[in-house]
Amino acid sequence: MTNDELQKPDIPDPDQDWQNAVKRRLTKLRTMPVELSALQAKVNAAIPRQRRSVIARISTSRMAEVIAAGFILVVVSLGLMFIFSGGVVVASVQDFAQFHEDLVAGRVHAVQVTTIDAANKALAAQDSLSPQLPEVPSEHVMACCMNSVKGKRVACVLIDQGGTPITLTVANAADMKSPASPTVQRNGVAYHVHTVNGLNMVMVERHGRWICVMGRLPSQRLMDLTDQLQF
């Protein structure tokens, strides 16, 4: 048996606060910005990407049909948006899921912060019209950034809940609404619940703000967290 195995991690540690603090401090390194341009250039040179784009695969004879169909699709989409949206855009579940993954992986430029107050200040410095983030009790705040979804401002903050990264995004309720989905009623509030590739997200409107909380935790846990938000 090695020395490693002799040490029992389950024995109560009088310095547990230090253990937790070191873990949390190391977790913050995950949001450190990474410069990828040199690596990207070298890898692209060694492994050229496939040049056969979608357009190249479509024969010339079908190009006119594709363009016409695309034009009609755009006109119809714009018309529907004009009729139904009234300035409100529908959140794309796929886009938000991708954004969460990018934020967690450090592919999105984010500012490291440790409190919601600091996050609100950092976001306000970037954009004076940034939606205000609600207070998140007890969780560890790691990073924040602004995002634009179909031209609407979305304030985002990455928090750590027991080692699981959670993204909280906030928009003005006048700007954003949830896509149609099953809803769960809790305390008289309707939560829209979605799952994309194992990533759960709950969406809700509270205090004039549209909230989306997402992460690899059960939806119930995400709703618990949303319930605790302080506006």
Added chain:
Amino acid sequence: MKADPTQRFYAEVWPHAPEVQRLANILCQDPPAAEDLAQEVMLKAFRFIDRFKPGTDAKKWLFAVLRNCRTDRLRIEQRTAGHEQLSDFDWEPEAPPVVEEFSSDGTATPEQVLEAFSDREIIAALQRLPEEIRWTLLLVDVQGMDHANAAEVLDVPVGTVKSRAHRGRNMLREILRPVAARRQYDK
């Protein structure tokens, strides 16, 4: 139909390049070495893309490749440069001291002590740890992997990962706490 390796690489492996580069930055002493290591990992991942099973965890697979590349490099370095201990590097903490948030009676919470250190200083402290301990902390704490997945990457039992993580955090504390105390004293 068999998927094109290039397409597979860019669709499944390349999205994890930022994490590979980040770990390489923390593992290596200088940026060019980190860049070289990350490049080697990505090219090796492409060369052996057939060994990556679709639908499995690409990040975990990539970290295992990273670990192999890093181990090979350390072996070569040790053969050419004698037996320098990885934990023997000098550590020059960054100036200026940042202890403003400490309370007036000199006590500070562990969080406050650690927040006073910059990312670079935390990384410098990590680089003083033995390689196996450092890897464990990188996977479990920095990357947030669970113990079972980290154990697979490191090819050790789960219990070893748990105990190494525990020891590693204690070692970091022992490296950083005297520096914090000295800074507070100097202030």
